[in-house]
Amino acid sequence: MRVFALAALAAASVSGTFTSVHADNIKVAVIENLSGSGSTTNREFALAVRYWAEQVKTKGGIRGGVVEYIEYDSQGSTATAAEKFRSAVADGAHIIVQGGSSGVAGQLTEDVRKHNLRNPTQPILYINPGSEALELTGEKCHYYFFRFATNADMRVKGLVTAMREAGDLGAKVFSINQNYSWGKDMQGAIDSYASLGGYTVVDRVLHDTNKIQDFGPYVARIKASGADTVITGNWASDLVLLMKEVATSGLKMKFGTMFLDLPGSLESAGQAALGYYTVESSNKEVGGDAMLALYADYKQRLGHEPSSSETRTIFAMQTLGAALNTLDLSKKIDVSAIASALEKANITTPAGEIGMRAEDHQAIVPVIISKVSPDAKYKREGLNLGFKPVRVIAGKDAVNPVQSACKMERPS
Amino acid sequence: MGNSRVDFVIVSLLNGISYGLLLFMVSAGLTLIFGMMGVLNFAHGSFYMLGAYFGYTLARYASFWVALAIAPLAVALIGGFIERYMLRRAHRHGHAHELLLTFGLFFIFEELVKLFYGFYPVEYRMPAALEFTAFSVSGIDYPFFRLFIAGVAVAMFMAIFLLLRFTRAGLIIRAAVHRPEMVEALGHNVPLVFLAVFALGAGMAGLAGTVTGAFYPTSPTMAQELGMIIFVVVVVGGLGSIEGALVASLLIGIFSSFAVGLDWTLADLGKPFGLHPWLAGLGGLLTVRLSTMASVVPFVLMLIILLIRPAGLMGEKA
Secondary structure, eight states, X not given: OHHHHHHHHHHHHHHHHHHSOOOOOEXXXXXXXXXXXXXXXXXXXXXXXXHHHHHHHHTTOBTTBOEEEEEEEOTTOHHHHHHHHHHHHHTTOSEEEOOSOHHHHHHHHHHXXXXXXXXXXXXXXXXXXXXXXXXXXXTTOOTTEEEOSOOHHHHHHHHHHHHHHHTOOOSEEEEEEESSHHHHHHHHHHXXXXXXXXXXXEEEEEEOTTOOOOOHHHHHHHHHHTOSEEEEOOOXXXXXXXXXXXXXXXXXXXXXXXXXXXXXXXXXXXXXXXXOEEEESOOTTSSHHHHHHHHHHHHHHHSSOOOHHHHHHHHXXXXXXXXXXXXXXXXXXXXXXXXXXXXXXXXEETTEEEEEETTTTEXXXXXXXXXXXXXXXXXXXXXXXEEEEEEEEOHHHHOOOOOTTOOOOOOO | OHHHHHHHHHHHHHHHHHHHXXXXXXXXHHHHHHHHHOOOOTTXXXXXXXXXXXXXXXXXXXXXXXXXXXXXXXXXXXXXXXIIIIIHHHHTTOHHHXXXXXXXXXXXXXXXXXXXXXXXXXXXXXXGGGOSEEEEETTEEEEHHHHHHHHHHHHHHHHHHHHHHHSHHHHHHHHHHHOHHHHXXXXXXXXXXXXXXXXXXXXXXXXXXXXXXXXXXXXXXXXXXXXXXXXXXXXXXXXXXXXXHHHHHHHHHHHHHHHHTOOOOGGGGGGGGTOHHHHHHHOGGGGOOTTTTGGGHHHHHHHHHHHHOTTOSSOOOO
C-alpha cells in the first residue's frame, strides 16, 4: 500500500514536470582559479562573468531566457579543472567560461572537444576571455571554442611597434617568461618580431610559474647579458617579484610587459616602474564617457574598478548576449545554434569594435599600448602614476594571421 | 667577458647563500622535531607563515622590532599547545596518525589566515631604517636586509648549536633524541622535553617567517610554497642533524641559484663526441635547459642523496 502510494506520488511529480512548457535556464559555468597560486589575478574572470550575469538578470533576461551563473574552483591545476568540468557537465552547463592560465585552457579545450565528439546532440560551448597561448586557436582549435582575448603574437607585435616608434625600445633585449604554453609562445614571439622591433635577443630564460620567491639569480643573469630592455609575459607574482628585484638591485632597464596593468602589479613596483610599457585590451582613458560609465557601475557593484581582464570578459559576454539575442530561446537550449550565432556576432564597445573570426575563432579586438607615466589621466591608488595610452591599434591591424595548424571541423 | 663570469659567480654565491640560510632557519626546527619525535610535521611551513602574519600585525600596530621579539614567541606557544593537547594524544596511535594530524593542521592554518587576512598578499614591509643598500657587486645593489636575514640565521644556528652542545638541557634533549626510554628511566621528564623541542622548532620557524616575510611576499600560500623544499633539506641533511640541515640548505640554495644562470642541456653531454647536433635534433628531454629546471634541482639532489647515502649527509646510519 505504502509502496503504491509512493510510486503514484513519483509518477505524478514526473508527469507534472512534463506538462508545463518553459524555457531551460542558460547555464553558464565559470571554471576558474579561485584559490590557488595566481588566483588573485585569475579570479577576476569569474567576477566579471558574475557582473554580466547580474546585469542580464536586472534587464529581465535575454529574450525571456534566464541566465544561470555557476562557479567552480579549478585551483589553477589542470587536473582539478578537468574534474570540475565533469561536475559542470553533470550539473547541466551549456557554456563554460575560463580565462586564467593557458595551461588550464589547453586542458579544458580538449575536454570540451572530446565531450562534444561523444555527445554530438548536447555539445558544450567554451568561451575564453583571457588565455593567450597560440595553440588554442592553432592546433587545438575547434568549432565550440571561442577566444575573446588577444594572443602572444598580437601583443608582442603591438608592443614592439609602439615602443620602437616612441624610441623606448633598446637594441638588446632580455626575454624572460614562464615555462608553459603562454610563456613559450611569448618567447617565440619576442624572437620572431626582433627585426620589426630593431633589436637582438641577447638572452632568453624560462622559469616555473608563480612558484619562485627569489628572483635574485634572474636579475644577475639580466645584468650578465648586457641587455638594456626586458620583455616579459609574466603575470601576477612573477611579474611583481621580477620588477621588485630589478628595482632593489638598482638596474636601470626599459621594460615591456603584458600584464602590468593588472591590480597590484603597478602598486607593488611603485616608482621603479616609471616608463615601463604594457599592452592592454582596454584603458580607462580610451573610450570616452561610455567607458567611464562602465567603470563607475562596476565599482558600485563590486567595490573596485574593473581591470582589463574584467572589461575584456564583460565585452566577451556582451558579444555572447548579442548572439543569444538573435535566437529563439523559448524552447530547449540549442548550443550549436549559439555557436553559429556567436561566430557572426560583433558589437561596438567603448574601446572599439569586437568581432569573431570564423576560421579559427580568434576574436578581432583592438590592442592598446600604454606607458607608466605621471601624466596619465587616471592614477592608481596611493601612487601618482597611471597608464597613459601611447597607441591604439584597431582589431583588423592587430590580429595575427590564421595559423596553418588550425584545421577546424565544422558541423555540416 | 671573463669579468662578467666572475661577477656572475659572486652574485650567484651571494644569492644562493642568503636563500640557503633562509631555508635553514625554517628547516632547523623541522629536522629537530623529526629527529626527536619521529613526527613528520606537515604544518611546519604553517608556523613559518604564522610568524610572518603575526609579524605583519605587530609591525602595523607597534613596530618591526616588537614584532621580532613577540611573534616567534606566539608561534612557539601555539606549537607547544599543539604538541601537548593534540600530538600527544595521536602519539598513542602511531606515526601515521601524527602525520595526518599535522597535515590537517596545515589546511586549517591556511584557511584561518585567509579568513583573517584575506586571499591577497599583505604589504608587510621591512622598517625604513633597514631599507638601504649594503654594497654593490658588478653593478647590482645588494640590499642590507638580505644580510640581516643571513645574520639572524647564523645567530639562530649558533644559539641552537651552543644550547645543544654545551648546556645540560641540550644534553638531555640530545639523549632523548637517541634513547627516549632510557632517558625516561633515568628520571627525566621526557614528555616535557618533547614539548619544549616542538615549541622551540615552531618558534624558530616563526622567527624565520617574521624576518623574511618583510622581504619576500607574505601570502596565504607561503606555507605550501616553502613546505616541499624544507622536506628536501631535512632529508638531504639527515634527520635530526642541525649541522646537516645547514649544509643541505646552503647546498640547495647555491645550486638553485647557479642553475638559473646555466643553460646546460643533456644534449651538451654529446659535445666532446661531436654528437651534439644529433642529440639536440632529437629534442624533448635532451634539450631541456638547466635554467628552466632550476626549481627542480633540490629534488634531483634529494634523489642522488637517497641513492648514495640514504641517511642523509650528516644523519645517523639506522
